[in-house]
Amino acid sequence: xxxxxxxxxxxxxxxIVELRLHGLERRRLMDLGFTPGTEVEVAMKAxxxxxxxxxxxxTQIALRKQQAENIIVEPIS
Amino acid sequence: xxxxxxxxxxxxxxxxxLIRLGVNIxxxxxxxALAGNPNTGKTTLFNALSGLRQHTxxxxxxxVVRSEGAFRHNGYKYKxxxxxxxxxxxxxxxxxxxxxxxxxxxxxxxxxxxxxxxxLERNLNLVLQVLEITDRVVVALNLMDEAERKGxxxxxxxxxxxxxxxxxxxxxxxxxxxxxxLQTVQDLVTGNLRTQPRRIELDPHIEEAVQQxxxxxxxxxxxxxxxxxxxxxxxxxxPSIRRAILTDSLAQTESPLAPQKEEDMSELEAALEV
Numbered sequence: 172x173x174x175x176x177x178x179x180x181x182x183x184x185x186x187i188v189e190l191r192l193h194g195l196e197r198r199r200l201m202d203l204g205f206t207p208g209t210e211v212e213v214a215m216k217a218x219x220x221x222x223x224x225x226x227x228x229x230t231q232i233a234l235r236k237q238q239a240e241n242i243i244v245e246p247i248s
Numbered sequence: 249x250x251x252x253x254x255x256x257x258x259x260x261x262x263x264x265x266l267i268r269l270g271v272n273i274x275x276x277x278x279x280x281a282l283a284g285n286p287n288t289g290k291t292t293l294f295n296a297l298s299g300l301r302q303h304t305x306x307x308x309x310x311x312v313v314r315s316e317g318a319f320r321h322n323g324y325k326y327k328x329x330x331x332x333x334x335x336x337x338x339x340x341x342x343x344x345x346x347x348x349x350x351x352x353x354x355x356x357x358x359x360x361x362x363x364x365x366x367x368l369e370r371n372l373n374l375v376l377q378v379l380e381i382t383d384r385v386v387v388a389l390n391l392m393d394e395a396e397r398k399g400x401x402x403x404x405x406x407x408x409x410x411x412x413x414x415x416x417x418x419x420x421x422x423x424x425x426x427x428x429x430l431q432t433v434q435d436l437v438t439g440n441l442r443t444q445p446r447r448i449e450l451d452p453h454i455e456e457a458v459q460q461x462x463x464x465x466x467x468x469x470x471x472x473x474x475x476x477x478x479x480x481x482x483x484x485x486x487p488s489i490r491r492a493i494l495t496d497s498l499a500q501t502e503s504p505l506a507p508q509k510e511e512d513m514s515e516l517e518a519a520l521e522v
Contacts, residue, residue, distance in 0.1 A: 198484075204370050229366065
């Protein structure tokens with residue numbers, strides 16, 4: 172069942188399904204490698220849950236929780 | 249002066265022909281820009297070529313000022329500019345704007361895009377973006393040793409065929425591939441080598457819109473070579489390009505806006521409002 176990227180726990184992996192973002196922010200995330208079909212893994216989470224670091228296409232990238240909440244993913248069990 | 253000082257230049261080893269000139273960058277024959285993602289070895293290559301010792305790191309603001317150096321190879325004098333590492337040329341960070349503006353308006357004779365052979369999927373995004381702007385591109389496929397260590401095999405010839413520009417495998421840290429790179433750059437800037445960059449085919453509707461904008465952009469900026477790229481950014485709603493055109497700050501690289509161009513400007517503005 173699809174959930175948002177922000178709901179994943181540390182070490183959990185998922186495939187990106189959809190970016191619910193528009194314009195420049197969408198473009199920016201896609202340039203950083205967050206495109207549909209791509210596998211992501213949660214590398215680190217701040218104590219407050221914001222920001223969250225992901226490994227995407229071999230590179231660690233941190234996102235704000237608000238951004239991660241707008242990326243829909245399918246967890247890999 | 250663009251001649252070769254060494255009579256046997258074509259036969260002697262090109263490695264011996266690299267003369268590092270540091271910051272002595274006056275009267276160069278050709279201008280080269282080094283672009284690439286962060287951590288791909290751009291600065292390592294820059295230092296190897298110029299003999300300078302630049303330090304950079306991948307936190308925001310570190311290579312915000314571009315470094316410039318010079319070298320001589322096969323009798324040609326080159327100025328080389330190390331651009332900030334970026335994942336894209338489209339977004340809003342200062343780094344990306346510096347890299348983009350230089351590739352667009354700095355008129356480099358060749359853009360060397362340094363890519364990480366272990367993370368091609370990530371790196372090729374920028375390569376394709378640079379290919380949208382210019383066809384004078386050589387891809388430096390760096391960190392081949394790390395790729396090998398990770399058990400990865402990258403087919404440079406096939407990649408070159410797919411991209412339509414030369415791809416040179418390298419280990420910049422050890423100087424491996426530098427000669428081949430410089431020879432390829434020389435062939436490109438002297439016109440011995442022609443590229444056929446791969447470009448994304450646009451949806452017919454978008455293509456039509458690009459065609460509508462092109463004549464206006466060509467009238468406004470006759471000296472720019474990449475009107476198509478500007479048109480695509482405008483259609484995408486890129487605020488920095490839009491601002492640059494509407495406030496005419498692109499004119500820094502052009503003659504000031506002549507009164508007869510105002511018609512083009514207002515038509516362009518009208519087209520953008522749609």
